[in-house]
Amino acid sequence: MTLKTTKTVDCYIFDEHGHTLVDAHGTPLLQPANPRRELFHTTINNTLVGVQRTTRTHHITPHGYHWQRCFTPEATHALALLRHREITRFHPETGAPLNFSGVAGIDITTTQEIFPRIDPAIICLIELHGQHRILLGKNRLRPHFHSLIAGYVGLGESLEDAARREVLEETGRRITALEYRGSQPWPFSGSIMVGFSALTVDEHPVAETDEELVDLQWFSRRQIVSGAVQLPGSGTIARRMIDSWVQQGSRE
Structure with a gap:
């Protein structure tokens, strides 16, 4: 009221x-x-x-x-x-x-x-197997920065199935070795973001995409640290996952 x-x-x-x-x-x-x-x-x-x-x-x-x-x-x-x-x-x-x-x-x-409806969504950090590079894209609606691949969970889908489908639809890549990395409430659209990391051997697309992303590139830790790419804002799960991946490289 x-x-x-x-x-x-x-x-x-x-x-x-x-x-x-x-x-x-x-x-x-x-x-x-x-x-x-x-x-x-x-x-x-x-x-x-x-x-x-x-x-x-x-x-x-x-x-x-x-x-x-x-x-x-x-x-x-x-x-x-x-x-x-x-x-x-x-x-x-x-x-x-x-x-x-x-x-x-x-x-x-x-x-x-x-009760309030909460729509689940996945967000996925994709690393190219054996090459220490991650795939970042620019969304057509938010083209001023590169981010991880994300999308909503469909009807009857598990979180893992949604991640595989969204990545294939948006990037044309197949992923394996999914691991849960955390979650974040996303009240801006009534959602909760569930984060995964994954691996791919597909450096280049193997399927058609839905053209939701206007630019897709592989980035190394060195490129990210140098500021060569504009990243999502601090406080977002996307930024936390990217920063964690970069920091992991310094410990390896």
């Missing part, structure tokens, strides 16, 4: 891309709620906080703060809750309005709870 109170409440504020104001250390700014915008509430660390959307062009940016994605657990919780309440207003079967008093929405006619 919308928070109905006149008392001041600290508030997480997100723009249309899920970015929030953070300081130089990446700590999100809590601000007073805007009384003219829809306000939701949640409890984080036993403290009542508000969650709102804003338009960045109409929001004052305090000195020392800037807009970016924030990966602190508190901020990801707040953004995931906001997104759920924005897109889940009615019960998908009965059409009845949902009343929110916690994480779940409650059908006001049946009291059935509707």
